[in-house]
Amino acid sequence: MKKVGVALLGLGTVGGGTYRILQNNHDAIMKNDGIDLEIKHIIEKDVTKAQALGADLSIVGTDIDAVVNDKDVQIVAEFFGGIEPAKSFLIKCLLAGKSIVTANKEMFSKNWVELEAAAKKGHAGLYFEASCVGGVPIIRTLTESMQGNNIRSLMGIVNGTTNFILSQMADDGLAYSDVLKEAQALGYAEANPTADVEGFDSMYKLSILSSLAFRKKVPISVIHREGISQVSKEDIEYGKMLGYTLKLLAIAKETDGKIEARVHPAFVPDSHPLASVKGSFNAVHIVGDNVGDIMLYGRGAGDLPTGSAIVSDIVFAASQPKPKYAPFKNVDKINPKDFTDNYQCKYYLRLNVRDQAGVIAKITSVFAKHNISIQSIRQVSDGETATVIFLLHKTFENDLTKAIALIEKLDCVVSCDATVRVED
Amino acid sequence: MKKVGVALLGLGTVGGGTYRILQNNHDAIMKNDGIDLEIKHIIEKDVTKAQALGADLSIVGTDIDAVVNDKDVQIVAEFFGGIEPAKSFLIKCLLAGKSIVTANKEMFSKNWVELEAAAKKGHAGLYFEASCVGGVPIIRTLTESMQGNNIRSLMGIVNGTTNFILSQMADDGLAYSDVLKEAQALGYAEANPTADVEGFDSMYKLSILSSLAFRKKVPISVIHREGISQVSKEDIEYGKMLGYTLKLLAIAKETDGKIEARVHPAFVPDSHPLASVKGSFNAVHIVGDNVGDIMLYGRGAGDLPTGSAIVSDIVFAASQPKPKYAPFKNVDKINPKDFTDNYQCKYYLRLNVRDQAGVIAKITSVFAKHNISIQSIRQVSDGETATVIFLLHKTFENDLTKAIALIEKLDCVVSCDATVRVED
Numbered sequence: 001m002k003k004v005g006v007a008l009l010g011l012g013t014v015g016g017g018t019y020r021i022l023q024n025n026h027d028a029i030m031k032n033d034g035i036d037l038e039i040k041h042i043i044e045k046d047v048t049k050a051q052a053l054g055a056d057l058s059i060v061g062t063d064i065d066a067v068v069n070d071k072d073v074q075i076v077a078e079f080f081g082g083i084e085p086a087k088s089f090l091i092k093c094l095l096a097g098k099s100i101v102t103a104n105k106e107m108f109s110k111n112w113v114e115l116e117a118a119a120k121k122g123h124a125g126l127y128f129e130a131s132c133v134g135g136v137p138i139i140r141t142l143t144e145s146m147q148g149n150n151i152r153s154l155m156g157i158v159n160g161t162t163n164f165i166l167s168q169m170a171d172d173g174l175a176y177s178d179v180l181k182e183a184q185a186l187g188y189a190e191a192n193p194t195a196d197v198e199g200f201d202s203m204y205k206l207s208i209l210s211s212l213a214f215r216k217k218v219p220i221s222v223i224h225r226e227g228i229s230q231v232s233k234e235d236i237e238y239g240k241m242l243g244y245t246l247k248l249l250a251i252a253k254e255t256d257g258k259i260e261a262r263v264h265p266a267f268v269p270d271s272h273p274l275a276s277v278k279g280s281f282n283a284v285h286i287v288g289d290n291v292g293d294i295m296l297y298g299r300g301a302g303d304l305p306t307g308s309a310i311v312s313d314i315v316f317a318a319s320q321p322k323p324k325y326a327p328f329k330n331v332d333k334i335n336p337k338d339f340t341d342n343y344q345c346k347y348y349l350r351l352n353v354r355d356q357a358g359v360i361a362k363i364t365s366v367f368a369k370h371n372i373s374i375q376s377i378r379q380v381s382d383g384e385t386a387t388v389i390f391l392l393h394k395t396f397e398n399d400l401t402k403a404i405a406l407i408e409k410l411d412c413v414v415s416c417d418a419t420v421r422v423e424d
Numbered sequence: 425m426k427k428v429g430v431a432l433l434g435l436g437t438v439g440g441g442t443y444r445i446l447q448n449n450h451d452a453i454m455k456n457d458g459i460d461l462e463i464k465h466i467i468e469k470d471v472t473k474a475q476a477l478g479a480d481l482s483i484v485g486t487d488i489d490a491v492v493n494d495k496d497v498q499i500v501a502e503f504f505g506g507i508e509p510a511k512s513f514l515i516k517c518l519l520a521g522k523s524i525v526t527a528n529k530e531m532f533s534k535n536w537v538e539l540e541a542a543a544k545k546g547h548a549g550l551y552f553e554a555s556c557v558g559g560v561p562i563i564r565t566l567t568e569s570m571q572g573n574n575i576r577s578l579m580g581i582v583n584g585t586t587n588f589i590l591s592q593m594a595d596d597g598l599a600y601s602d603v604l605k606e607a608q609a610l611g612y613a614e615a616n617p618t619a620d621v622e623g624f625d626s627m628y629k630l631s632i633l634s635s636l637a638f639r640k641k642v643p644i645s646v647i648h649r650e651g652i653s654q655v656s657k658e659d660i661e662y663g664k665m666l667g668y669t670l671k672l673l674a675i676a677k678e679t680d681g682k683i684e685a686r687v688h689p690a691f692v693p694d695s696h697p698l699a700s701v702k703g704s705f706n707a708v709h710i711v712g713d714n715v716g717d718i719m720l721y722g723r724g725a726g727d728l729p730t731g732s733a734i735v736s737d738i739v740f741a742a743s744q745p746k747p748k749y750a751p752f753k754n755v756d757k758i759n760p761k762d763f764t765d766n767y768q769c770k771y772y773l774r775l776n777v778r779d780q781a782g783v784i785a786k787i788t789s790v791f792a793k794h795n796i797s798i799q800s801i802r803q804v805s806d807g808e809t810a811t812v813i814f815l816l817h818k819t820f821e822n823d824l825t826k827a828i829a830l831i832e833k834l835d836c837v838v839s840c841d842a843t844v845r846v847e848d
Binding site for chain 2: 033134271289292328331
């Protein structure tokens, strides 16, 4: 029987969940996987958290060096969140030859290159399944199951808070601010919701996932990011009428060797597998040149779902005869030439116009001048002014921005009230 | 650079797809995974297939011993289908220390114990991701990502032919026999469709998937099997009215240490993630005690999707420092005590009754005597006779069978036209 010593850094939500799974599944893991996992250290200031879990208090402390210097510890699982002290602690552990397992998407996405270098130097492993989409095995799928594919696109709902908010807005016809309050009351959104609702959390995850999909490091600096705080219930309703569902998507595509990566609200057709992902559930949709469309769906957060991914990584790490510090070879550098921000999208455009003759002709002639082709036009309300919704074929963002500036100056146009990208 | 010699047994649909992926992705696999895969032998009687692919004809032959005796072959991928000669060939290869990769669900599910023993004896690996659900990485997920879970249930749409037929019946209101003809014309169904439509293919896959989910060998002999040839368009329509979608499901659950495994048509609520899996797509839904609900979705068949799984297994096999012949320890035997066929289901029941007073009272009193509890009753048509649909709470199959026999004898009942299990 292989004995493996584990240290847990932090006993918050996921740390606590991991502790419980390791206790409850210890014997099953021993039987099925032949590994005897023993928790040797818990680094946690708040001893009451360890008490609440019934942990052996003699292994609870605050000194990371006790972990680093314990030759019986092979794996360190980190749950601090934030950049420091997580990063410094983990680099110390890696250099000391201890493999690390982390759920910390922000720290990991911002310091992957440095962590990988430390792991290589220390002959240690680097495992991060829990950093993206909780218990959904998306990292293992990208690293261990897609070797026969060039991945064309990766598109995911990777944040449960925003998906809960958008689902509630769609189901109940409520405004963003009302649903946010409800989500905060239910514990689905933080008191300060910025990291979720402005798309930062999705951006960290997209950086990790797209790097694996395209086997190139995709840093957060190349990711276009917009959140959902400007989404209106009107557009969700109009979208429904047109057969679209609004989601906050993390999108990455590779075309002719160039990667585009972006996080923003987007309409997907109701028939798209991502459209039926409701509430706090997450899903990632991948298109590979050989495998075609696949999608992985599940809980993106929570103590036990994320703890499940952490434990899976601990067992996976403990089973490797040689630590894995990099899922793919030749991807230890960031190369600015790999990326483009000059991408094309389909668009939904909502205009408020005066209800008079010739309006559509004037607007469409501006589109024509910018080579923007129209998929459909719908006039959705009457009165002194009218609402007109355009669905536009793929166009460069730059062209659209110029066209909208001209359209807004037309006498017959009161305002351009919304532009939403469409993915299908 | 690690050089790995590969032999392909058979150049049919999936064999041809695999050949093409190995050719096209050779350099990418070398760059990303550090493995130089070389096709050393192709065993195929029909040389024109090799010609059509542009293969080097000097490596094409029919002698399996050429593969067995070639010390430069480490991995053998099998695409013959059927039991023999696939089984004998693969056992020879395993005993000679060559790892095998197979998509052959029938041969594998019927001979797993024997293949595993041969692999163990020959110090070779046994890889079978492609045997279930094409390119969807369900095997890798069950073996490498669920170590922190006791899986409670696995429920899948694992056959594209039947899902295509049921989807068309639902969308177009057509009868089974008409859609089957269409499916045959389109190439979605074989001229002899029995293996698909009677649930054999799903049964083989369920045997493999449930064995991995519960870490116990689940032989096909313990799987209850029904196909879709008796499904009527009426029941699909009535199901729609009640908010249910009809699917051919492969279901396995573990309760108190006992496994139930069954393949049959079943209603799932429209809100269930499996309900939106349309056409020839497949999906597997898993509930783990920690991870909660997860679902994997994608193409279950086809040259390139299944070839993608084969190539992923070849690279995975080539990357293991020590061949893996068993995904879990201590599961090399079949234990009859692990299984039960005494399971409970919810039911949909369609009766044709005379339109007279007291009918419902008589029927429901039979249910009451058998401890069968009613969830809802709906009378859906009028005339001389009426159609009554019952949704029943969970009941033992045995009790339901007895109750139906008595109900059919009632004067007021013309016939019991359909019973369909309901899963939610």
